[in-house]
Amino acid sequence: MELRIASADDYQRLRRTFRWERPRRFNFGGDIIDGLAVESPGRTALLWAGPGGERTIAFGQLAERSSRVAAALAGLGLQRGQRVLIILPRVVEWWEAMLGVLKAGLVAIPGTPLLTPKDIAYRVEAADVAAVISDAAGADKVDEAAERLPMLRHRILVSSEITSPGNQHTSKQPGSSPWLDYEEVVSSANPIAECTPTEADKPALIFFTSGTTGMPKMVLHTHASYGLGHVMTERLWLDLTPGDLHWNLSDTGWAKAAWSSFFGPWLAGAAIFVHHQPGKFDAAEVLRQLSSRPITSFCAAPTIYRLLVQQDLSRFRPAALRSCVAAGEPLNAAVIETWRTATGLTIRDGYGQTETVLLCGNFPGVPVKPGSMGLPTPGFDLAVIDEAGRRLPPRAEGDIAIALEPERPLGLFGEYWNNPQANAESFRGEWYVTGDRGYVDEEGYFWFVGRADDVITSSAYRIGPFEVENALMSHPAVAEAAVVGKPDAVRGEIVKAFVVLAKGNEPSEALAAELQEHVKRTTAPYKYPREIEFVAELPKTVSGKVRRNELRRRESGKTQ
Numbered sequence: 001m002e003l004r005i006a007s008a009d010d011y012q013r014l015r016r017t018f019r020w021e022r023p024r025r026f027n028f029g030g031d032i033i034d035g036l037a038v039e040s041p042g043r044t045a046l047l048w049a050g051p052g053g054e055r056t057i058a059f060g061q062l063a064e065r066s067s068r069v070a071a072a073l074a075g076l077g078l079q080r081g082q083r084v085l086i087i088l089p090r091v092v093e094w095w096e097a098m099l100g101v102l103k104a105g106l107v108a109i110p111g112t113p114l115l116t117p118k119d120i121a122y123r124v125e126a127a128d129v130a131a132v133i134s135d136a137a138g139a140d141k142v143d144e145a146a147e148r149l150p151m152l153r154h155r156i157l158v159s160s161e162i163t164s165p166g167n168q169h170t171s172k173q174p175g176s177s178p179w180l181d182y183e184e185v186v187s188s189a190n191p192i193a194e195c196t197p198t199e200a201d202k203p204a205l206i207f208f209t210s211g212t213t214g215m216p217k218m219v220l221h222t223h224a225s226y227g228l229g230h231v232m233t234e235r236l237w238l239d240l241t242p243g244d245l246h247w248n249l250s251d252t253g254w255a256k257a258a259w260s261s262f263f264g265p266w267l268a269g270a271a272i273f274v275h276h277q278p279g280k281f282d283a284a285e286v287l288r289q290l291s292s293r294p295i296t297s298f299c300a301a302p303t304i305y306r307l308l309v310q311q312d313l314s315r316f317r318p319a320a321l322r323s324c325v326a327a328g329e330p331l332n333a334a335v336i337e338t339w340r341t342a343t344g345l346t347i348r349d350g351y352g353q354t355e356t357v358l359l360c361g362n363f364p365g366v367p368v369k370p371g372s373m374g375l376p377t378p379g380f381d382l383a384v385i386d387e388a389g390r391r392l393p394p395r396a397e398g399d400i401a402i403a404l405e406p407e408r409p410l411g412l413f414g415e416y417w418n419n420p421q422a423n424a425e426s427f428r429g430e431w432y433v434t435g436d437r438g439y440v441d442e443e444g445y446f447w448f449v450g451r452a453d454d455v456i457t458s459s460a461y462r463i464g465p466f467e468v469e470n471a472l473m474s475h476p477a478v479a480e481a482a483v484v485g486k487p488d489a490v491r492g493e494i495v496k497a498f499v500v501l502a503k504g505n506e507p508s509e510a511l512a513a514e515l516q517e518h519v520k521r522t523t524a525p526y527k528y529p530r531e532i533e534f535v536a537e538l539p540k541t542v543s544g545k546v547r548r549n550e551l552r553r554r555e556s557g558k559t560q
Contacts, residue, residue, distance in 0.1 A: 030195025037063035050276030067191035069100020080105035112253025200224035229411025313342035333370035357411035456485035
């Protein structure tokens with residue numbers, strides 16, 4: 001079946017006719033990467049640029065190196081199903097290690113380099129991690145936490161200088177006890193002759209959700225469901241082909257990297273561009289890379305696009321760009337329009353979770369409604385339901401949910417591992433309830449309202465924070481905004497906004513009043529923020545999402 005969308009009619013046809021293929025055995029490393037290595041061994045899999053130059057990795061090389069990683073891990077005595085924590089920045093070894101862990105039948109746990117020793121200890125204990133692969137900066141954190149981690153049997157050090165350039169605080173050396181040198185153990189291993197396909201429903205990955213409350217939950221994905229479920233991410237949303245060079249700006253510890261820097265592009269046989277730039281994000285450098293390299297497809301979080309459109313785009317000319325997508329949180333219509341004016345390209349928003357693949361998106365060939373999450377992905381019965389599990393009519397706000405009947409779709413996680421309470425809260429009868437609130441319009445487009453625990457109730461009005469944030473960020477003085485409910489004796493809650501100003505603007509009471517009036521004009525007047533606090537930055541999870549729960553806690557504490 002052709003999984004491409006060139007028109008609204010194509011989309012409707014695919015929604016009616018698509019059925020998931022369900023193999024009994026599947027391994028992404030063996031079935032996809034090794035298959036590409038046989039078919040096109042010299043085709044570029046990875047174009048890496050960073051401190052010290054560039055590297056081009058072909059599929060043949062990638063298959064061979066990842067097979068050595070798999071053999072090395074097995075040689076250490078690791079058994080199928082055991083967990084391996086991988087804490088690396090955007091270096092080639094991250095891709096090798098991820099594939100090698102999958103090929104060995106182990107369970108990969110990606111972790112961002114931003115994790116603290118406390119974060120690492122929690123993950124190792126919660127998942128009973130048997131081995132960790134990290135660079136020198138991560139190794140110091142692991143060692144700090146290691147005294148209470150007897151289950152951690154193996155520590156493997158990626159010692160390349162480019163992993164932590166300028167790092168002065170570490171004295172870690174390759175081979176220093178208890179760390180094994182990654183390059184030594186991988187190079188000396190004989191690559192596995194053939195990847196034995198794993199059973200389709202066996203665990204493959206665990207992601208720790210960033211969460212809005214409580215400790216992170218373990219999201220367990222299985223081999224076929226996640227590895228094949230991303231065919232929709234790749235073909236329908238990213239719209240990739242073997243000739244594409246795709247760049248995703250995502251931290252390696254976030255599920256978005258799995259979506260768009262790993263499974264999605266390689267399912268298409270496309271090449272992945274990686275730009276490893278340690279230090280603070282540089283919007284101007286991103287534009288330079290897009291202008292000078294044959295990057296055809298670009299994926300970034302809405303926060304990134306908001307920073308990019310603050311640059312002078314009058315002379316920005318992408319070298320080869322034909323497709324732009326965004327995911328992680330809804331993207332503001334004003335940003336979409338500014339980018340389109342500068343590049344001629346429409347940013348196509350997409351929606352999914354750590355627990356899923358792409359659930360909803362603005363697909364090529366289908367009209368885009370700026371600010372909308374788009375249309376449901378074929379293969380998913382996505383709906384807005386009430387508390388009793390009944391589908392709601394257009395424009396009625398409710399819980400965004402995935403139908404589990406008549407068959408459970410691929411791409412949906414297996415469970416919150418070792419967390420019966422979380423599973424009970426999210427799986428309600430024949431539905432998986434995402435925890436997000438939204439509504440569907442008359443043409444079937446989904447619109448995001450907010451997280452279920454983020455919705456503000458003020459004087460009996462229900463106010464979604466995103467709509468207020470969207471209004472604020474349409475003002476030229478605003479770079480970022482987060483909106484929460486602040487306890488109020490009269491109204492129950494009032495809307496409070498935390499605002500990060502764009503360059504060249506200074507906080508003032510006059511500007512706060514101007515922003516309040518702007519929101520009144522842009523959206524319903526009752527939704528305007530009765531309080532505005534200017535801040536230098538917003539608290540965010542390691543995946544870049546705003547932690548509204550932290551802002552709510554601050555305001556609750558002020559009222560006590």
